[in-house]
Amino acid sequence: MSTLLHKKIKVAAVDFIPKWGSFNENLTNLVDAVSEVAKQNVDYAVFPETILSGYLFTDSNEMAPYFDTIPGKTTEALLPLVKKHNMYISVGIAERDIENNVPYNSAVLLGPEGIVGVYRKNGLNSQDQKVFAPGNTGIPVFDTALGKIGLLICYDDTYWQYARLAMLQGAQIIGWHSVSDRIMPGSSKAELIGDHSTVSHVQHMSALNGVFTICATRTGIETNPLTKKQLYYNGGSSIWNPMGQKIAQAPIVGPEELPYGLHGVYTAIIQLEEAAVRQQQILKKRKTDLYNPLLSFHRSPTDANATTTTCTTSLKAVQWLTNESKLAGVKVAKNEILVLPELSALPHTNTINAILNAAESQNGPFEQQLCAIAKAGAGYVVGSYPEKDADKVYHTVVLAGPDGSVLARYRATHLNERDLGWATPGNEVSVTSTPIGRIALAVAYELEITELGGMYAALRADVLAAPAGLPHPLKVQIDANLYSIKNPPTNKADYYPYAAATLNQMWVICGGRREGAFTSAAIYGPEPVVLTETLLAAENEDAVQLTSTIPAPYSWLNQERLITGQVAALFPPIVKK
Template identity: 30%
Template sequence: MKKTTAFLIAFLVVSSSVIYAAEIKVAAVEFNPTPKDVDGNVQKIVKAVTDASVNGAKLMVLPEFSVTGFGFSPTNPNDLDTIPGRATAALERVTRKYNNYVVVGMYERDTITGVIHNSAALVGPKGLVGKYRKNQLPEGDYDTAAPGNLGFPVFNTDIGKIAILICFDDSRLQSLLIPSLRGADILAMPIGSDMMPKFEKMSNGNHSTISNIAVLAGWTGMNVVASNQTGLISFPAMGLVDQFTGGSTIWDNNGKQLSQSKVSTWTKPLPPETIYATIDADKKSEQKAFWLKHRRPELYQVYNLYKAPVDPAANNTQNQISALLVQYDPSNGNVEANAKKVDSLIEKNQNVFNLAVLPFNSFLGNVKLNKTNIQQYAEPLNGKSYALASDMAKKYKTYLLFSMPEVSDGKYYETAILFDFNGKQAGVYRKTHLNDAEQSWATAGNNLPVFATNELGRVAVVLDDEVRIPELTEVYALNRADLILVPTAYDGKQYGSPVNIPKGLVPDASNRGMNIWFDMAKYSQAYTLVANYRQDSDKEFVRSAVYSLVPEEGYYPPNIAPNKETAHQVMFTTHANNTFWINQQSLVVGRRYDLATPLTLDMQGDCFKEWQANSARVGLCKGN
């Protein structure tokens, strides 16, 4: 009896009143459906799921539209399925037998309204657990499916809390943040990522969800099981053959890639395969813990605003940007010496530039500030460091972003100042999201400004580890920033990791840099410029860099500084090309603002707690 008890304690973990298996085997099951052949597809799906069940999988995820196929406009109800329906009934027989779970995608016809949705069902040991309807639809889906109307449910199961997103849902960061905020341990992602040749008109719509999610799991703090179609697939109704990339992948909640299928190409199309990995749904995500502890929903109210079709804050002016990202070895605490070194690095540049971005606490270096030494290092605005930075901007006739610990009226702040080319103050930002050490001595700012300039466009600032708060990225997108400037002192240890997209999904030149900075540019659709101190590491993800808007297309990959002291020059034009699959206008206009409210609720309030506790319910709370 004692041995049995000890085994059960070792195997089971109690979390949030639900008993979870400590570790579970999961599978991404690639599958290529035949359009409009529901019965034939279901038969093949049951075979694939049974095989994975025999291999011990407790959660299996199949691709988008596995049951019905897609690329057609349904005219016959039998070409679609319902939830519950033919597929869920067949899968239920498997999940009851093997005591496991399946997520499968389909065109779903609502049995009451007849409305069609791009949906996914979760089937478990006791039958149908629930369903999700895709919220963020790409242009092609609007020909057939209506946007989802079930919100972002999270389903409580005995293997963890499971959320579902479908393919293009990942195009808006809020789609991932809401399930994670609601407590999701595992994100199941049925995907249909393709890649059209560049000479095809439809190539502008290429969006590789399977590569995109590769850099998101660690930021959002969820285990992710993503399954894609693979190989060459014919769509007679559309008059084309499309190439699906495969590359199905499983990640843990710290962003570690656990398993990946082979990547399919035009010249080497590959058959579907099933991949496996073991995840621990109870394992802590340090990034998620930091995010939940330090987020400030009262600053994110712009999420609730309808910003389409005309947004007066939008800026479409093309600005030529030539920026210097100053990367140097500081003499810690020596303001004069550091300012002199920064000046010498800028002076060496003989090319035209109109912006210089300096690291975090720009002339102070890597001094660990605390309540004992802050009086020694903090300065008022218009103090010595401020004057040195102002003079530098005026000397080089450039905009310059500088940061420092500030003292004002007896309070201390971490503050960034943007100077214009005359050395005049063009904007001030006080760090709004303080880490634990900073909270012991600093006061948080309460504004997220975007500074309007004629020469650079609209400029926002994120200070150092504030990049760990993903809402800032979307808030600045919604407030139409063209540039996000990130002064940092990043050593690569506390957070973040290298971009690690399964090889072959994107050009190698784009598979570089630090995952959070990479994501910030994509999800804000604002060029993200990072200035860091030189680190004692040859790993390039810790270096100063500029990240572009659509790096997966390969036209503007991350531009990363060499591992040396330098004023690294980067050049680009804002609003130069709006023909890619996404741009800031599309991102803002197509966003489901009506579903974003949970991100703005007080986490200690009754409404938030009720929404989180009733995690599969559509509405927020009583009276809503």
């Protein structure tokens, strides 16, 4: 394994355009495409979803002539090629199971040794549910001569759990197969509510799990000739390193008719050692005792925790410079949720002595000041401070309410490198029901560990108030052309709170610091591609503010649908000690 970690591997995300309902023609084109990819000396190539059939079908009966089995015609045609070229490929297939005749949306991994393994899609969207049964393979990870490879398909990336399960089973590479579709321009309002883009979510699979992710999707307009319905596929196949950074990407394109077959090959050279190092960092920070048993529960279709009424309120994230602490001048409006930067009574510091010298007990000066601000404005104020309790010090986040009392405290559970030098980790999460929704607490840096946000979604938090420190180096790297909103957050917004908002379908509010051209003071919405724009505090502004609804507005997804669509029976490995 040590030799394998240092080996350089060439991987490819392939844009392949199938012709709707033309299995034999697509298979011929696929054979030609694999031969072309092999000419580039690729070790592992990922092809899109439903590559032999097309995707836009009304039901499984309409799709019936275009299903294949595994093994079947596709594997029979491709196996001689991958053996000849000593390469691995994974291909999305509309599969009909040999034994039970059930249709699945599948991906098959092929290598020189034969059929390595099969994955059947778990995250089924509304279109999938017309045609396919839920997957029954779990989240397998396959040992190969290149390393350990997991497979996922398209809408699977709506759920943080599937990539996490692959990582926990040792995956170093994830092959993601998609036909990331968009609603055609000029569609009705009713149709546009379903507009989304799965390829715009893929960064989290690498950023949160320390894996290389190879994301293959297609381009071009697809028309069902029977129903005349159309979708278009905007491209953007991409490759991501274990730090969550994009290392290759295909262009983003608009709706256009394109020739069938191979449309593009996007390659990168990777070394598995990067995944090994990053995964060890992530695994050391996980707190499985905290996640068990909550993250293995399935509470749908009914959930007594969920907010049942909608209200309008103001969300506000305070911005200070690194050397500032302007707590005395803070004001909150009635029913507003205002979030301060972390260690709110101090200028930003990494000096442990300075932090320890500022430590105080509960109900001390800091909490009293927060409560006074909240009461004066009849709003909600969130900040954090070093809390001294006997011989221990915690990084504690406090929620003060309109009546001037402390409504909740949360002691940071997943400490970063600085806080490990002085703080004791807490052992509980915090969600508080208020007249303006359910408010959860965290420190922004903790959102690097995806289980924390996942717990808050399971507890049906509407807002996560997360004080932040300096801007984080990892930014949103989703291509700006994938967004329908006016101001895409690409290369501007901190990634981890952005991911927590969209993966858990909640507002995330981060009071934070400005350093140079970047800020960590931001408001993140749950559908940042088409609906809830990420708002960053502008230079020379004391805060960024938004008046919106709680629970958050939604288009194609909300928290209830997210939780209903999870396959919680697969989740016990996440909470395993």
